[in-house]
Amino acid sequence: MKQAVHFGAGNIGRGFIGALFSQSGYHVTFVDLAEQIINQLNEDHSYHVKLATDQQETTEINNVSGLNNMTQEQEVIETITNATYLTTAIGPNILPKIAPLIARGISQRVQNTDDKLYVIACENQIGATDILKEHILENLDEATKEKLDERVYFFNSAVDRIVPIQDNQGSLDVLVEPYFEWVVETSEDIPSIEGMTIVDELAPFIERKLFTVNTGHAVIAYFGYIAGKSTIDQTLADEEITSQVQETLKETGDYLIQQYGLNREEHLQYIEKIIGRFKNPYLNDGVTRVGRAPMRKLGPEDRLVRPATEAKKAGLSYTNLAKAIAAALLFDFQEDDEAVKLQGMIKEQGVAKVLKEVSGLDEDSGITKEVIKHYESLK
Numbered sequence: 541m542k543q544a545v546h547f548g549a550g551n552i553g554r555g556f557i558g559a560l561f562s563q564s565g566y567h568v569t570f571v572d573l574a575e576q577i578i579n580q581l582n583e584d585h586s587y588h589v590k591l592a593t594d595q596q597e598t599t600e601i602n603n604v605s606g607l608n609n610m611t612q613e614q615e616v617i618e619t620i621t622n623a624t625y626l627t628t629a630i631g632p633n634i635l636p637k638i639a640p641l642i643a644r645g646i647s648q649r650v651q652n653t654d655d656k657l658y659v660i661a662c663e664n665q666i667g668a669t670d671i672l673k674e675h676i677l678e679n680l681d682e683a684t685k686e687k688l689d690e691r692v693y694f695f696n697s698a699v700d701r702i703v704p705i706q707d708n709q710g711s712l713d714v715l716v717e718p719y720f721e722w723v724v725e726t727s728e729d730i731p732s733i734e735g736m737t738i739v740d741e742l743a744p745f746i747e748r749k750l751f752t753v754n755t756g757h758a759v760i761a762y763f764g765y766i767a768g769k770s771t772i773d774q775t776l777a778d779e780e781i782t783s784q785v786q787e788t789l790k791e792t793g794d795y796l797i798q799q800y801g802l803n804r805e806e807h808l809q810y811i812e813k814i815i816g817r818f819k820n821p822y823l824n825d826g827v828t829r830v831g832r833a834p835m836r837k838l839g840p841e842d843r844l845v846r847p848a849t850e851a852k853k854a855g856l857s858y859t860n861l862a863k864a865i866a867a868a869l870l871f872d873f874q875e876d877d878e879a880v881k882l883q884g885m886i887k888e889q890g891v892a893k894v895l896k897e898v899s900g901l902d903e904d905s906g907i908t909k910e911v912i913k914h915y916e917s918l919k
């Protein structure tokens with residue numbers, strides 16, 4: 541049986557990427573440090589993906605197993621040696637931590653076989669596979685690096701499926717929204733995976749997705765949090781916040797339309813479709829999940845700051861994006877390590893210095909001034 545090794549047996553791992561491999565006839569080895577999930581995968585060898593709809597249509601996912609990357613390093617290396625695909629959905633900040641083990645697997649593999657391995661990071665981050673590749677290369681010797689050509693391929697990708705935190709402790713089953721899109725950038729002829737879309741150039745896809753789905757979601761999460769709402773769909777019942785989301789997505793839309801020559805009408809329909817997905821009441825998706833890791837989300841290349849800087853460069857409006865950045869700066873959820881750290885930094889240094897350090901925005905830039913104005917009125 542063909543083999544896929546997937547790092548991160550969490551919501552996207554089990555509910556999306558791992559499920560597609562299994563449905564395409566692969567055995568999927570999930571690699572994770574969550575001992576309970578790994579044990580259960582090895583006991584059950586299957587789980588269910590349930591759609592967040594009235595009917596809860598359910599698919600059984602088979603041929604799955606698990607390995608713990610902390611205690612079963614040698615087994616992970618062996619699995620990489622035999623795999624056709626190596627994917628991740630583990631969180632962008634974790635990629636540097638798993639790269640050394642992946643590098644050891646690749647080193648052993650290229651000694652043993654010329655078969656091709658395809659590496660794809662499935663994270664909400666532009667160029668995530670490039671970043672993973674850099675970390676892997678740092679852990680390879682020169683002889684191994686020379687053997688990578690035509691043996692190990694690295695493809696960037698964009699993943700879109702809302703998978704909330706699961707409310708079913710002790711079960712491997714995953715509730716997911718019906719919609720999904722997995723876009724992979726390559727010009728190679730690669731083994732086909734059900735549900736994977738291949739494109740020559742990823743930039744328009746990942747920017748359209750990140751600056752619409754993820755920007756919109758972040759706006760709902762941060763304004764919802766400020767308003768004391770607990771879920772995304774509850775927040776969207778607030779007309780003022782819905783209109784804030786629409787105004788922000790008009791700003792990212794103007795940038796995307798100009799940058800990629802998108803059709804305005806089609807893009808406006810895309811926005812409405814996404815807001816419709818956010819309203820799904822069966823997802824019960826928490827504002828604190830969607831707003832998680834605010835320092836990452838305030839990064840210079842991420843969903844709030846990048847469209848603001850691009851809009852500014854293009855002479856377009858960015859005031860609603862600045863307001864969303866201000867709302868993110870007010871996300872003080874105590875169970876989120878980045879939120880706690882961010883609040884400490886704001887207290888110590890003030891907003892302008894934090895925006896410089898976290899978002900790469902100059903202290904006297906127009907965006908920083910606009911953010912501070914909104915921050916003062918929101919707090």
Ligand SMILES: NC(=O)C1=CN([C@@H]2O[C@H](COP(=O)(O)OP(=O)(O)OC[C@H]3O[C@@H](n4cnc5c(N)ncnc54)[C@H](O)[C@@H]3O)[C@@H](O)[C@H]2O)C=CC1
Nearest residue numbers: 548549550551552572573629630631632663664701702703
């Ligand atoms: N949940 C969603 O709707 C979507 C998430 N994504 C992206 O997918 C990625 C994963 O997100 P989720 O599946 O939601 O997160 P998650 O928290 O459900 O899953 C992450 C998994 O990684 C494991 N993990 C963390 N650190 C590890 C380490 N050092 N070694 C091994 N395993 C480790 C965790 O135990 C967990 O099982 C993120 O980059 C996210 O942005 C992308 C699209 C949708």
Ligand SMILES: O=P(O)(O)OC[C@H]1O[C@](O)(CO)[C@@H](O)[C@@H]1O
Nearest residue numbers: 664701702703753754757830832
């Ligand atoms: O997974 P992140 O990057 O923390 O952000 C949460 C985002 O992930 C998703 O769950 C999936 O794209 C989005 O719904 C949301 O915008």
